[in-house]
Amino acid sequence: MSIFRQLGVEPIINACGTVTRLGGAPMPTPVLDAFAQAAAESVPLERLQAAASRQIANVTGADAGLVTCGAAAALTLGTAAILARHNLARIEKLPCTDGFPNEMIIAREQRSGYDHSVRAAGATLVEVGFNEIIANAGVRRTEVWEYEAAITHQTAGIVYVHAHDSCPGLSEIVAMAHEHDLPVLVDAAGELPPRSNLKDIPTTGTDLVCFSGGKAIHGPQSTGILCGRRDLVSSAALQMLDMDDHLELWDPPDELFDPSRVTGIPRHGIGRGLKVSKEQIVALLTALDLFASGEFDRQLIEYRRILNTVADGLSTAKANCRMLEPLTQDRWPLLEITVDSAALGRSAMEVCRALRGGSPPVYVGHAGLHEGRLQINPVCLTAAVETELTRRLLEELS
């Protein structure tokens, strides 16, 4: 019996993707094995994070890296690093920032619920630019001069949310920020694949980058990566790790810590609540290696086969299926199902609700519901569920 059913929780068919609400990505066997092995022994976490730093640096081209408990946590830790650096008094004070620069500049069009993680460290967001295209009131995106005009003595850095069509380009923002001696923190949580982004984003010269470990990397759901400048990653590590030790005994690994930078040991920092376990770290590193080596590309053919099977099974449904091809070769397609609401007598929203309420519950991609579209993302699907999935879709679309 399903371990979830024993708890009275009904497992679902996840056709929505690696979303957090539905438990992230499936972990491959080597990742689960690594998790189990790591659970059997103890290690000092700062040593393990130093090893993680070496491996992340190797894969990303960044100077250093830290395994965090998600990209959202990486945003909080990255911001805390930018605000407090190695100043023990500031580390102690966060999220209170009285008396030191705390403004992070962000394009208005890049704001989202995830920037709460930046604010949580104590930063105040200063918005620049407009959202004219969405407002249907203009043709221009945010421009570099707008960021530059917002810089004051209170500015601590810039937050930049990476998308394939982010504008202005990251390297332009980095060049401008560095002229003003300001760091750039990049949210690239969902920007993998393409696999090339793993190196391309950190090697723009940006100061810090956040990736999710529980999305396409297929690591534990509550893992992420913060990588970039060694001094900033080091500050983030100091603010996350357990600091209950004696200064006389503290022997931190030099890849991650430079004791000459601090005059003592900070107490537990703002990141103490964002701890990540040794099992999670080891499992994430295993997944990262598999992802970086292209191991997951083998699944692309199977993903496409599943989507084609579902589409074939819906040939009589009151809906139209269309394959949405990916932007890059190492990404998977999505199956878009446009509901013929007039013929069916139900909206896409109602179909989506009925799918969730049925047996087994089916969760589909819901970004296009208001335009009458459901999406099938194959990443969390297997051949074992394709028949059930097709049957439930056909039932609700007939």
Ligand SMILES: *Cc1c(COP(=O)(O)O)cnc(C)c1O
């Ligand atoms: C998923 C996501 C996050 C959060 O990532 P977690 O690893 O779930 O914490 C942050 N920003 C963006 C843009 C995301 O898509």
